[in-house]
Structures are given as structure tokens and as C-alpha cells.
Amino acid sequence: MSKGRFDNPLIAALSGFFDLFRAQPLAARLTSEDSFSGRTVIVTGANSGLGYALAQEAASREAKVIACGRRQLEQTLTSISEKVPQGDVSTMLLDLSDLASIHEFVDNLKANSVKVDVLYLNAATTLPEARQLPNGQDEMFFVNYLANFILVNLLIEAGCLADDRQPRIVFISSDSHQGASEIDYDEFGRFFSYGVSKAINNYSYFKLVLNTFAIELSRRLNPGTVVTQVNVICPGPVNTNIIKEAPFLLRIMLRAIFTVVFKSPEKAALPAIYLGVSQDFENRSGEYLHMFREKQMDEKVYRPDAGAKLWEESMQLWQQLEANVSRKIASGKA
Numbered sequence: 562m563s564k565g566r567f568d569n570p571l572i573a574a575l576s577g578f579f580d581l582f583r584a585q586p587l588a589a590r591l592t593s594e595d596s597f598s599g600r601t602v603i604v605t606g607a608n609s610g611l612g613y614a615l616a617q618e619a620a621s622r623e624a625k626v627i628a629c630g631r632r633q634l635e636q637t638l639t640s641i642s643e644k645v646p647q648g649d650v651s652t653m654l655l656d657l658s659d660l661a662s663i664h665e666f667v668d669n670l671k672a673n674s675v676k677v678d679v680l681y682l683n684a685a686t687t688l689p690e691a692r693q694l695p696n697g698q699d700e701m702f703f704v705n706y707l708a709n710f711i712l713v714n715l716l717i718e719a720g721c722l723a724d725d726r727q728p729r730i731v732f733i734s735s736d737s738h739q740g741a742s743e744i745d746y747d748e749f750g751r752f753f754s755y756g757v758s759k760a761i762n763n764y765s766y767f768k769l770v771l772n773t774f775a776i777e778l779s780r781r782l783n784p785g786t787v788v789t790q791v792n793v794i795c796p797g798p799v800n801t802n803i804i805k806e807a808p809f810l811l812r813i814m815l816r817a818i819f820t821v822v823f824k825s826p827e828k829a830a831l832p833a834i835y836l837g838v839s840q841d842f843e844n845r846s847g848e849y850l851h852m853f854r855e856k857q858m859d860e861k862v863y864r865p866d867a868g869a870k871l872w873e874e875s876m877q878l879w880q881q882l883e884a885n886v887s888r889k890i891a892s893g894k895a
């Protein structure tokens with residue numbers, strides 16, 4: 562697998578901490594008046610951390626929220642409804658490690674004629690080592706990147722984006738992607754074993770892949786004027802469950818840093834809410850916020866040739882996975 566910016570989780574955590582002290586000039590532009598009224602907002606990975614906070618904040622700003630997750634859906638619904646009693650919230654099952662679940666999710670939206678105004682692609686996993694999914698893919702690669710590629714393409718195909726209302730797709734990414742190495746197509750979609758230092762490295766690298774996809778998507782959806790806003794955000798360091806699978810001792814150390822110095826998910830969600838709701842982003846696409854700071858992503862992310870190549874390779878890999886499923890069904894092994 563290719564290199565990311567960090568290979569030490571403690572250094573990664575401390576680097577995030579120093580980011581907190583940089584100026585956040587746009588913070589004052591999100592006001593209590595900014596409302597999602599009349600808009601449908603989907604949040605992936607909404608049962609925990611930032612995703613939960615995004616769903617709650619969007620509900621309190623009058624969105625019709627569909628909070629998605631692979632588990633704890635009832636708990637999520639009850640908890641958000643208690644905190645935002647006037648909120649319009651429902652939940653839907655979406656396991657991003659499972660191609661069938663992604664299809665079922667989109668089919669359900671289509672069957673119910675749901676038109677999505679704001680899509681928060683938030684879910685991600687951070688694993689201490691390589692883990693292979695039943696479909697043969699590396700779990701972190703699939704959940705953090707390829708599943709998002711598939712989900713977005715299926716939503717577009719199904720006509721589930723509210724194209725007449727300039728829908729917004731917000732990628733929740735990480736500034737750790739800066740400096741990750743070029744996308745390596747010899748290894749793309751192939752499973753390799755790796756340990757904890759490589760895992761944190763790969764997390765950053767997969768965010769670079771995700772951001773390259775976001776910019777290519779923005780190019781394809783907006784050939785002239787902006788039809789669909791596709792923007793990327795790093796929420797900065799947030800005290801969430803992202804370290805839940807870290808090895809025990811490391812987890813204890815990281816939890817202490819996270820609890821004492823990192824932001825709450827409620828606070829960290831605000832820049833992403835700003836991207837999703839603010840008039841400031843009307844007719845703007847392909848932008849990047851690092852918390853509330855406008856910034857450039859790694860220059861590799863913006864190269865049209867890199868975006869086109871990633872699209873082509875991702876499409877091929879997806880088709881291959883679909884063909885494997887069809888073969889299994891045909892042979893009665895699915």
C-alpha cells in the first residue's frame with residue numbers, strides 16, 4: 562500500500578491538536594439563522610461521533626434528516642429525537658462494507674422517491690491492521706473510499722439527487738491526506754497484510770484517494786456552471802470513537818489526548834454544517850475547508866489526469882465486484 566502523511570498515531574493526534582490554534586476566519590459566518598428548512602439531509606455513519614452530531618445539528622436546523630448506520634439505528638433515533646423533539650429524523654440501514662447493503666439503501670430511497678439535497682459522506686473506519694472483507698477487499702479501502710464512489714454513482718443513476726435544487730455533497734475527509742503518496746494502481750483494490758503504523762498511513766492515503774474522487778466528481782457534475790456542489794472538509798481533531806479499534810495501550814493514551822484536548826463532535830460538526838447550509842457556497846464546488854479555514858488540498862488531488870484515471874480504475878473494480886457477486890449467485894454460493 563502507498564504512504565500517507567503519518568505512520569505514528571500519537572504524532573498524528575498531536576499534529577491535529579496544534580491545528581486547533583490556527584485562525585478560523587469563517588466561523589462567525591455560520592449563524593443561527595442558517596436553516597435546512599425544506600431540505601433532505603443524509604448523513605452516513607450517523608450513530609456515532611461527528612456523524613451523530615451532524616444529524617442532530619441538521620435536525621435542529623429544520624432539515625428532514627435520514628441518519629444512516631450499520632447498527633444502533635433505534636438508539637440513534639431515540640437519542641436525537643430526545644435532544645431535538647421538533648426534529649424530522651428517520652434512520653436507514655447502510656453498511657458500507659457490503660455492496661448489497663449499498664444497493665438496498667439506494668433502491669429504498671428510489672422506491673420512496675427521496676430527493677437528497679445534502680449528502681454528508683461521513684462514515685469511515687480506522688483499523689489497527691489490514692482486514693479482508695468477504696468480497697476480498699481491504700475493509701479500510703472499501704469503506705473509506707470505494708463504497709463512497711459506488712454510493713454516489715448509484716444515487717446519481719437512481720435520480721436521487723435533487724438536481725433542480727443545486728444539491729450538495731460534502732465529503733468528510735482529513736488534512737492528514739496532505740503529502741500522501743501518488744495513487745498506486747499496481748496495488749489498487751488488492752488485499753495486503755499490514756500492521757498498525759501502516760494502517761494509520763493508509764488512512765491518510767485513502768483520504769487522498771477520496772479527495773481525488775471528490776474533485777473529479779465535481780468536474781464531471783459541473784462541466785460549465787455548478788449544478789451540484791461537491792466540497793470537502795476536514796473537521797480537525799475530534800473526540801470521537803475513531804480510535805475504538807486501536808490496540809489497548811495505544812487506545813488508552815489516545816483516549817486521554819482526545820478527551821483532554823480535542824474538540825467535541827458538536828463543535829467539530831459546525832464547519833461541515835456551514836458547508837452544507839450556507840449561502841456562501843452557492844455556485845461553488847471543489848472547495849476544501851480545514852475546520853473553518855479555506856485551504857488547498859494536496860496538489861495531486863486536483864490533477865485532471867489523476868482524477869480521470871481514478872474514475873476509470875474505480876469503475877472497473879466496481880464492475881469486477883458486481884460480476885463476482887453475479888457469479889456467486891449463479892453458482893448458488895451467495
Ligand SMILES: NC(=O)c1ccc[n+]([C@@H]2O[C@H](COP(=O)([O-])OP(=O)(O)OC[C@H]3O[C@@H](n4cnc5c(N)ncnc54)[C@H](OP(=O)(O)O)[C@@H]3O)[C@@H](O)[C@H]2O)c1
Pocket residue numbers: 577605606607608609610611612630631632655656657658659682683684685686704733734735736795796797798799800801802803804
Ligand atoms: N475524529 C477525528 O479526529 C477526525 C479527524 C479528521 C477526520 N475525521 C473523519 O470524521 C469522520 C467521522 O469519524 P469520527 O471521528 O466521528 O469517528 P467515529 O465516531 O468512529 O464515527 C465513524 C462512523 O463511521 C461508521 N462506520 C464505520 N464503518 C462503517 C461501515 N462499514 N458502514 C457504515 N458505517 C460505518 C461508524 O459506525 P460504527 O459505530 O458501526 O463503527 C461510525 O458511525 C470520518 O470520515 C473520519 O475520517 C475524524
